[in-house]
Each structure stands twice: as structure tokens, then as C-alpha cells.
Amino acid sequence: MSIRLLLASSSATRATLLRSAGLTFEALPAAVDEAALKQSAQAEGLSPADAALLLAEAKAMRIARREPEALVIGADQLLVCDGQWFDKPETPAAARDQLLVLRGKAHILFTALVAWRGGQRVWHHVATPKLVMRDFSDAFLDHYLAAEGAAVCSSVGAYRLEGLGVQLFRDIQGEHSAILGLPLMPLLGFLRQHGAIAA
Secondary structure, three states, rough: OOOEEEEEEEHHHHHHHHHOOOOOEEEOOOOHHHHHHHHHHHOOOOOOHHHHHHHHHHHHHHHHHOOOOOOEEEEEEEEEEEOEEEOOOHHHHHHHHHHHHHHOOOEEEEEEEEEEEOOOOEEEEOOEEEEEOOOOOOHHHHHHHHHHHHHHHHHHHHHHOOOHHHEEEEEEEOOOOHHHHOOOHHHHHHHOOOOOOOO
């Protein structure tokens, strides 16, 4: 009997990564109050890695309650620069502000994955790619924001490496798929071990 695989996410990028890897799955958005969970995690003194896991697990659990026999994958990502946690910008103006703070600095993405099945967490992973933004000019920033439009509000850090956003950087360390929000290599390894895909 094959294992039904569910992605607890509305992210088109995460779904594209899984499809490109040849996986058969369903994507089901998991409505959780991310802002409240993140605020609670910070108040409790959780590390960024543990907070990202908490958020990913909340999403997986939400879907797993409705689909207990499925293997549910939850994912979340936190960006931390100089100790500050960043959220997705709500407006292009907020995106500009984020990019100005990140300009010329290194930041870490805490990209968490959680697998949930049969009422329990069966696997988790946190990837920590490091990205260094170059000291881009104000003119380039204006060009970038105009070219990307509202898309800058769809990701934490106000960039998408799938497009012009890659030009914001001078160095990137870590698995590309982890930066995009879903570390594929560890996930595929787990799915093979769990019998969800062919070994």
C-alpha cells in the first residue's frame, strides 16, 4: 500500500520543488497563527531553529489531525540577522526597509521540516544556509523593487533567489532548495527510509 504524502503549505515554490523531484503529493494550506506562535517562541526564549521547528510542526499537525493516515510534511523558515528575527514584509515599503537592514550583512535562514504521521512527529530537520548580501546601490535597490513588484512581499527577507533577487548577494552557502524553503536532500532521504518513495 502506498503512503499518501501531503504538503502542509500553500507555497508554490515548495510545491514546485517536490514536483520537480518527481514526488506525487497533495498541497493543503495549514492555517496557523504564525505571528502569535513566533511571538510566543521568542517570549519563551526558544532558539530560531526551535522556533522554526515549532512553526513547521504546527502546520503539519493541523493537517495531520484531518488526515491521520497520511504522511504530512510541514515546513517553515525564519531569517535572523544580527540577532533580529524577520517576518515577510507586508508592503513594498517594508520590503525596502528589510533590504536596507540586510544590505552588506550576513544572515541565516533556519529552514525547518517536520513529518507527522499517525498522531506523532516521525522526523524533523533544520537546515541553516548562510547568505551574505552585497552592498548594493540605492539605484539597484530601486530597480529590484520595481522589477519584482508585490512578489517581494511573498518571502522573508524580501527576496526570491529564483529571479532578480539572486543579484542581491555576494555569497551563498547551503543547499539551494533549503534557501527556497524545503531542504530536498534530507527530505528525500527520510522518504526513502520511510518507504514513501522508492529506494
